[in-house]
Amino acid sequence: MSELPRQRPVFALVVRLGAAFVLSVMLVFVKLLGESGVHLAEILFWRQVVTLPVLAGWFFAAGSLHLLKTQRIGLHGKRAAFGLIGMVLNFGGVLLLPLAEATTFNFTSAIWAVILSALLLHEKVGRYRWAAVIMGFAGVLVIAQPGKGDIPLLGAAVSLSAAFMIALISIQIRDLGKTEHPLTTVFYFSAFTTPVLALSLPFVARSHTPYEWMLLGGLALFGIFGQFLLTVALRIGAVASVIVMDYSAIIWATLFGWAIFDRLPTAATWLGAPLIVGAGLLIAWREHRLANSPQK
Structure with missing residues (x-):
């Protein structure tokens, strides 16, 4: 059995902050590619395909090819199927909504996780977390303002569905993490989804300008780097501690939305986002608190 990594909680917070920034930049590439007319399926393909040679090269260079052996290939396939749906919804939400609103709706994944833990894992959920669920969905209603808001309801629905899938996938990854190395899970996710996405290329792919190729390259590189930082943060810090750094993404989404897309969050978003966060x-x-409680 390999030695457990040394815990470095402060450095883990810094790494998770970096991950939030890097993944926010990746979403900027997604939105710019959509505005350039690149099809969502092709965006997803280039996001995934680069991961395979990069990780395969890392496994080979580190002498860790044994990590690719798995007894749970079926569960990897199931995780990949759910993950692909989640990516379609996540990137789709970014294309349909301003960055700040799409990012804010993604934060509801923590709320969905509470609901799923009660329904699927039969975990006991106390009044504090149920109160958080109610508060979070109140924030969603404030931002979306069904029937009279400035936010497209389709985009809100897609982003909320993406957050739901993130919560569902987190349960699968938690289960896989009992036996699999984190990068092994990432590798098989790409290995399963890349051929599926490649089947769509004859129907959606087209020639690209140098600018579009630059965006596609940036998307792939920032995506891989973001995944790496997320993995490192979770290996050297506690989940409940480092995950709060994800909320810094709203700062970057707001700045990028204003500087690149000339779009600031609506007044409703300024009111609803604090409720969700x-x-x-x-x-x-x-x-x-529960994880550190002496009572089980």
Whole structure:
């Protein structure tokens, strides 16, 4: 059995902050590619395909090819199927909504995780986390303002569905993590999804300008780097501690939305976002307290 990595909680927070920034930049590439007319399926293909040679090269150089052996190939396939749906919804939400709103709706994944843990894992959910669920969805209603808001309801629905899939996938990854190395899970995710996405290329691919190739390259590189930082942060820090750093993404989404797309969040977003972020922080705080409680 390999030695457990040394815990470095402060450095883990810094790494997770870096991951939030890097993945925010990746979403900028997604939105710019969509505005250039590149099809979503092709965006997803280039996001995934580069991961395979990069990780294969790392496994070979590190002498860790044994990590690719798995007894749970079926579960990897199931995780890949759910992950592909989640990526379609996540990137689709970014294309349909301004960056700040898409990012804010993604934060509801913590709220969905509470609901799923009660329904699927039969975990006991106390009043604090149920209160956070209510507060978070109140924030969603404030931002979306069904029937009279400035936010397209289709985009809101897609982004909320993406957050739901993130929560569902996190349960699968938690299960896989009991036996699999994190990068092994990432590798098989790309290995399963890349051929599926490649089947769409004859129907959606087209020639690209140098600018578009630059965007596609940036998308792939920042995506891989973001995944690497997420993995490192989770290996050297506690989940409940580092995950709160993800909320810094709203800062980058707001800045990038203003500087690149000339779009600031609506007044409703300024009111609703604190409710969603506050709900996520309350859930993280409560899970941290429960994890450190002497009572089981």
